């Protein structure tokens with residue numbers, strides 16, 4: 223399973239995750255998030271990072287133009303559209319992107335069945351709240367294009383093997399405080415996911 227560590231706010235945390243084997247790092251450009259960082263601060267971190275690691279820019283309720291601009295300015299390689307965007311937004315986006323399904327019910331998971339997508343538990347604050355998704359909803363579903371998110375941590379990530387998810391994404395489950403990663407939890411999360 224690929225792993226993404228989201229809510230990175232420092233170079234040190236970024237390198238801890240990369241050295242532990244993370245495939246992707248997430249930078250949150252949603253001002254209401256406790257993990258928000260400015261595009262300028264993200265750029266400073268991203269330009270020092272090694273290649274072959276996906277730098278993901280996470281957006282909530284942003285328009286296509288500002289998403290493209292932030293990604294271009296910061297060096298982010300993929301946009302995570304963490305809200306229910308209109309089709310026109312996806313059509314207008316120039317930046318490679320991944321759609322997020324904020325699942326309220328099992329049927330929501332089938333929405334983008336034929337493409338890679340990130341599935342998170344629905345919550346009013348959009349994400350990063352540690353809210354767990356009902357894992358039984360994935361029974362009998364082809365999970366090979368799904369990145370699972372929502373309430374994951376170093377303990378429960380090791381229980382996902384049978385589902386065959388493409389990847390997992392975690393934010394709050396590997397923190398010691400909002401926006402600050404716990405190095406041991408990051409290492410354990412990635413080790414257990416593998």
Ligand SMILES: O=C(O)c1ccccc1N[C@@H]1O[C@H](COP(=O)(O)O)[C@@H](O)[C@H]1O
Pocket residue numbers: 228229248250252255256257258280282304340342347348349350351352353371372373374391392393394395
């Ligand atoms: O991390 C955030 O602060 C955040 C804010 C707004 C939307 C999404 C956010 N993070 C993403 O939410 C999911 C689940 O996070 P958690 O592991 O349950 O804390 C994950 O995809 C994060 O990338």
